Amino acid sequence: MPGATDQTLRPFLWRASKLFPDREVVSRTHDGVERYTYSEYEDRVGQLANALDAAGVERGDRVGTFCWNHHRHFETYFGVPSMGAQLHTINPLLPDHHIQYIVENAADTVLFVDPSLVEKLAGAYDEEVFASVERYVVVGEEVPETSLSPVTDYESFVAEADAAYDWPDLSEEQPAGMCYTSGTTGKPKGVEYTQQMLWSHTMATLPESGLDIRSSDVVMPVVPMFHVNAWGLPFSTTAAGAKHVYPGPSPSPEDLASLIEEEGVTLTAGVPTVWLGLLDYLDENDADISSLDRIVIGGAAAPRSVIRRFDEEYDVDVVHAWGMTEMAPIGTVAHLKPGMESWDREERYEKRAKQGLLASGLEMRVVGDDGEEVEWNGEDFGELWVRGPWVTTEYYERPEANEEDFEGNWLKTGDVVTVDEEGYVQIVDRAKDVIKSGGEWISSVELENSLMAHDDVAEATVVGVPHERWQERPVAFVVPKDGADREALQSELTEMVRAEFPKWWVPDEVMFIEEVPKTATGKFDKKVLREEYDDESIVAGKSPDDAAPASND
Amino acid sequence: MPGATDQTLRPFLWRASKLFPDREVVSRTHDGVERYTYSEYEDRVGQLANALDAAGVERGDRVGTFCWNHHRHFETYFGVPSMGAQLHTINPLLPDHHIQYIVENAADTVLFVDPSLVEKLAGAYDEEVFASVERYVVVGEEVPETSLSPVTDYESFVAEADAAYDWPDLSEEQPAGMCYTSGTTGKPKGVEYTQQMLWSHTMATLPESGLDIRSSDVVMPVVPMFHVNAWGLPFSTTAAGAKHVYPGPSPSPEDLASLIEEEGVTLTAGVPTVWLGLLDYLDENDADISSLDRIVIGGAAAPRSVIRRFDEEYDVDVVHAWGMTEMAPIGTVAHLKPGMESWDREERYEKRAKQGLLASGLEMRVVGDDGEEVEWNGEDFGELWVRGPWVTTEYYERPEANEEDFEGNWLKTGDVVTVDEEGYVQIVDRAKDVIKSGGEWISSVELENSLMAHDDVAEATVVGVPHERWQERPVAFVVPKDGADREALQSELTEMVRAEFPKWWVPDEVMFIEEVPKTATGKFDKKVLREEYDDESIVAGKSPDDAAPASND
Incomplete structure (x- = not known):
């Protein structure tokens, strides 16, 4: 050979x-x-x-x-x-x-x-x-x-x-x-x-189709090194010959701002909450983050508002990326294609707010409920399958999970996505979080993004709860900001969602909570909310007949 | 597994x-x-x-x-x-x-x-x-x-x-x-x-440490597709999602200029003679090559004058690269390190005129005559050995060549190089072309570069010919430009070399020929010159005792 x-x-x-x-x-x-x-x-x-x-x-x-x-x-x-x-x-x-x-x-x-x-x-x-x-x-x-x-x-x-x-x-x-x-x-x-998977992932992160890392970069991974090797950045930064900056235990926004300023950080990476915190800090304090060129956001969807603020106020590109532990982890990156730089801001933000384009070297399929690949039209959705040289084909000593999560060498990601005409993937939900109501799918993630865009909302999540007639109905859990008028907020949120989505997407209830329960990796723990939610409130709820999907009427 | x-x-x-x-x-x-x-x-x-x-x-x-x-x-x-x-x-x-x-x-x-x-x-x-x-x-x-x-x-x-x-x-x-x-x-x-070697090479060419190819690029490989897959560009260009431009059979400088202008070529690649031809054409004709951003030059050393002219007159970076059929082919690329962009022109050209920095993913050794690795000081030279995921470890059905050209998984490239303090490799000769005179090495390539810098020289090559006392002595073969005063040229060239190099490097003879014989890949065929050179002319030559290396005196 x-x-x-x-x-x-x-x-x-x-x-x-x-x-x-x-x-x-x-x-x-x-x-x-x-x-x-x-x-x-x-x-x-x-x-x-x-x-x-x-x-x-x-x-x-x-x-x-x-x-x-x-x-x-x-x-x-x-x-x-x-x-x-x-x-x-x-x-x-x-x-x-x-x-x-x-x-x-x-x-x-x-x-x-x-x-x-x-x-x-x-x-x-x-x-x-x-x-x-x-x-x-x-x-x-x-x-x-x-x-x-x-x-x-x-x-x-x-x-x-x-x-x-x-x-x-x-x-x-x-x-x-x-x-x-x-x-x-x-x-x-x-x-x-x-070794081969990490080599492949490292090489794939270096070019434009990955994270576009150059020897002149100063890279600060805020994403913890126990989260899929800090998204591979310690390896990629070394392969590029770039400078490393490690922010240590529990860095505050002030720590991050000061490291950016003092070390000339050009590229940093972490989950959205870190950057919300940094923006709040920058609002109140003088800090020079002009060296910063781009922020890789992953782990959860990057809110459009964060993308906009970093662009307009700090001239920093938010590079939205999606990945999984199973793929070491980078899968898609929302960089702009040639020509898009001249698009107007909102159009650019729309692309940047998606999870992005598949990295070079991988393949993907988006499989609908019927087992067929869905059309790339930005609307039809299905489960994302991926495969490639840095995507595992098995879990360690877990044959039953392997049976469930893999199909040949394809990893069934459990993420439900749309792909638009330009090939940008957008996660609309986790397969287990998608709300199935009256035979149609409702994206909990899209509803959450909409709710979180309201100025008085600190956090929001939407879960599907059992319903006698429609199988499931959406219920929103909202953490209002301090001083918010809760009554007004409740009706404003319902109006907002009604204006933006099909009527059967409107949550049956908007409930206020003090905090969204989170998993160890900082993701919303919807299971806890589903368990805590009293079934009876559904039956007593306001789910109107006219909120059902047309296809069921 | x-x-x-x-x-x-x-x-x-x-x-x-x-x-x-x-x-x-x-x-x-x-x-x-x-x-x-x-x-x-x-x-x-x-x-x-x-x-x-x-x-x-x-x-x-x-x-x-x-x-x-x-x-x-x-x-x-x-x-x-x-x-x-x-x-x-x-x-x-x-x-x-x-x-x-x-x-x-x-x-x-x-x-x-x-x-x-x-x-x-x-x-x-x-x-x-x-x-x-x-x-x-x-x-x-x-x-x-x-x-x-x-x-x-x-x-x-x-x-x-x-x-x-x-x-x-x-x-x-x-x-x-x-x-x-x-x-x-x-x-x-x-x-x-x-498949793996081509995949690895493709991934390695995409980032900065390779050829830095982006989806916005328009790539025109002038290097023939039968020369190590046009240096891998058809694969790399596809992996980047960039536009391809193929210049077809025997493109003239006019064809190339017109394709650059009409297709908006940003990146092109080929051997030095192609670019000398294009520069000559551009001197005489109006053509807009402003889309062009960089030219990858390989196959032979890029003359400093070409690097300078493209930079100063056309704002085009010459990206000098070195490779071999055995490595698919990219090995080193002379891009500048962070900070060097602000160096003055001549310093930058000096780096760009070298073969450059080893691509990320490979390893190299430079092995001296004594079998030890030589120091990276820009002066000591030895044979370059390389290994990595796109470097072959054997020739097809050629066990005797394998014995000679490989040491374990290291490819002994047959190129004699220096490496400077910054890690830039410079080829000083092919191992078989280096001239061994009185126990010291003389670089035929450095002498050739010096001779070719003279305005009246079209081409020049230097070969070692047998010598009774010094084992080998350098002889220069020069193709003068039309109308050159040959007698004056002969003494000017000797003076030029004498001013630049140790005295024992000065060729014993400068002979004028009509054309340098070339191999099928366009490289100087020194074997033919050595064979044609009459041994007696050496004995009758003017090799003075004082031209011998000091170490032998």
């Missing part, structure tokens, strides 16, 4: 440290902002690999991390996979029983844990499920009082180790990373990333 | 035709400029695959092309590999015995041949070596009178075929392409490209 050298991550590190030895890795820690160069980074990665070797970590072993975004966490990103072990980033926001399931399922041998997360991890500790863990490394310079044992601090762990490491030639099929999806239902599902 | 879908070329075509259905493929043919869209291109590719199916082509079969740069040749680029066959592009400029060797070695089953090349192919025809060829397809609308048989014209061949083709799911290890290196010595060596 003809062929070439395997696709592995290490050459990205080699190139960055050799061609960009003086580019910096900057990290906000509890002790202030630390910085070093790629050249020093490479040495530290070598030290880490030697230390893990000495600790008995072998090829194929899983090494877990329970950490925020900082340079030491980044050192594990290249150190662990390049020695042939598998980097398993654990989400510390998960409930204890999920952490237990994950650590036991992955059989981690070493766990790296942030000082501020030691207590959380110790709280989840269970002798039996943590049996595989031979060592805890507290990622800092000191070890807080803890029951975890044996435990070392990171700096002592690597201090004596040599910077030169004899890196092995790895197979591209070697598992290099692992993340668990944190669904709202059932046990988390493990996704393994081979 | 965890994993994902195989890396194949087809998703690039799928994405271009779905997301950029109206972007054009433009082609200059004997009958004028033809154009169609990606959407139509996809249909034509489907028709071609069905026609090849009907002609009996099966998975793994080799399909040869003997064609210039045009849309029909481009159709074979996706059609042949995506049906599971192997696209073998043959260089029609090779001597007949090489063509015979190549066709026999590759065992092509179908040969696509340009109308203007039918006679050349028929001239190389030999019943025994062409035994595998079951069909000839003349790539046009008519078949000229020929002895080749059975023969069809391309349009009849595909006319009846269906546009829908049931593309197979291929393994990424499936051979997809094949090119032969055309060295000046020995038999051509075959390099097979798997």
Whole structure:
């Protein structure tokens, strides 16, 4: 068989440290902002690999991390996979029983844990499920009082180790990373990333069809490094030879603004709430974010208002992207096509508010209820299926989930989408959240976006609740802003929705709540609302006959 | 084993035709400029695959092309590999015995041949070596009178075929392409490209660290499509969703200028002589090439004067690149690093005149005579070794060449290079052309560049000839421009070199010739000059003792 050298991550590190030895890795820690160069980074990665070797970590072993975004966490990103072990980033926001399931399922041998997360991890500790863990490394310079044992601090762990490491030639099929999806239902599902998958994803994120990262960029991932490898940015930034900025534990809007200003950040990334917070901060404070060129928003839909404000007030492009743990994670990116830059603002925002164009190298299908592909007309919707070199074809040790979520090598994403004539994908709902009323589909997401556009609404979510006649009906849960006139708001919201959507989309009720319950990854937890909602209120509700879909009348 | 879908070329075509259905493929043919869209291109590719199916082509079969740069040749680029066959592009400029060797070695089953090349192919025809060829397809609308048989014209061949083709799911290890290196010595060596290698190369060319191709680009490959897949541009352009412009058979500088102006070409690529010709044309004629943003120059070193003229007179960046058939072919690209844009012109040109920075995803070593890696100081030189996912690890059926040209998975490129402190590679010579005089190395390429900078020199080459005392001594062969004063030129050139280089680098003789003999790929054929050079002239030559390297005195 003809062929070439395997696709592995290490050459990205080699190139960055050799061609960009003086580019910096900057990290906000509890002790202030630390910085070093790629050249020093490479040495530290070598030290880490030697230390893990000495600790008995072998090829194929899983090494877990329970950490925020900082340079030491980044050192594990290249150190662990390049020695042939598998980097398993654990989400510390998960409930204890999920952490237990994950650590036991992955059989981690070493766990790296942030000082501020030691207590959380110790709280989840269970002798039996943590049996595989031979060592805890507290990622800092000191070890807080803890029951975890044996435990070392990171700096002592690597201090004596040599910077030169004899890196092995790895197979591209070697598992290099692992993340668990944190669904709202059932046990988390493990996704393994081979060296090849991470290589492919890294290469795919570099060009325009990905995230368009250049060596001149200064990249600050605000998205946590335990969320699908911070969307791959630590790898991509290295492959581009760009500068890294890690914002550390729980960065405030002020921290972010100050890092942007002081480090000259050009590209940052995170979920929408982070950027809403930054906008609020900028309203009240002087901060120079003029270096910032674009913000990648994912994890949840980017509100049009955020896209508009960053463009009009700060000349920053919001780059909306969509992905999944199952695809390492980038799938679609809402960059503009040639010619669209001259469109008027609102037309541009409309495109940017969609999840965007499929990245080059992937394929997709949008499958309707009848199993056929739907038309690309921006209206017909169906479930998005994707496949490609960085899309997994299975979950780790979960044959029953594999049966359900894959069709051959296609991943059935569980996202219900439309695709417009230009190929822009828009998520209208999660398949499980879409509201099926009288034989038609209602998009909970579109209703939510509409409600959240109201000035007096802080957050809103719409869920389908059982209904005797229409199977399901939408009910809106709204968190009003402080001082809002709730009575007026209720009728205004209903009017707003009525003006914008078919009449059967209008929620039967608008209920006020103090907070939308969220999952560990910050997504709306609709399951809780559905459970809490009293069935009787439906029957007693105001669902008018004329709110039913025409096709059912 | 965890994993994902195989890396194949087809998703690039799928994405271009779905997301950029109206972007054009433009082609200059004997009958004028033809154009169609990606959407139509996809249909034509489907028709071609069905026609090849009907002609009996099966998975793994080799399909040869003997064609210039045009849309029909481009159709074979996706059609042949995506049906599971192997696209073998043959260089029609090779001597007949090489063509015979190549066709026999590759065992092509179908040969696509340009109308203007039918006679050349028929001239190389030999019943025994062409035994595998079951069909000839003349790539046009008519078949000229020929002895080749059975023969069809391309349009009849595909006319009846269906546009829908049931593309197979291929393994990424499936051979997809094949090119032969055309060295000046020995038999051509075959390099097979798997689907994975072409996928990797395509992805690597898209970002800044490659050729930086965007969907807004209009790409015109002047480099022939039989030269390592036109440096991969037909694949890369498709993956980016950019517009293609193919300049057809033997484009004149006028043709190129007119295509740039009329099609809005932003990126073009070819060997230096093409661009010298275009500059000469532009000096004498009105043509608007303002759409042009950059020219990729490879195949031979880009003269500094060309880089300067395009920048100063046309605001066009010359992007110098280096590659090899063995690496599909891109290896290094001389883009500027962050901050260098503000350097003064001459400093920038100095970087751009080098072969550049290794592409992201590859690794390299520069190995000195002692087998150790040389220092990156811009002075020490050694042989460049490379490896990576698009660098082959073997030649097809050539175990003796494999023994010589590879060390493990490293390709020993045969190029002697320096690397400067910033990591820019500069080729100082081919290993076989470097002149070894008195135990020191003399770079024939540096001497040639110096000689060619003289206004009265059209072309120049320097070869090492045997010498009794110093093993080898340099001799220059110079093609003077019309009207040059040869006597004056001879002494001026000697003075010029003496001022710039160590004294033992000064050629023992400067000989005037009418033309530098060239290989089929347009490179200087130094072997011919060495053979033609009369040994006695060395002994009778003027090699002074003081021209010897200091280390030998």
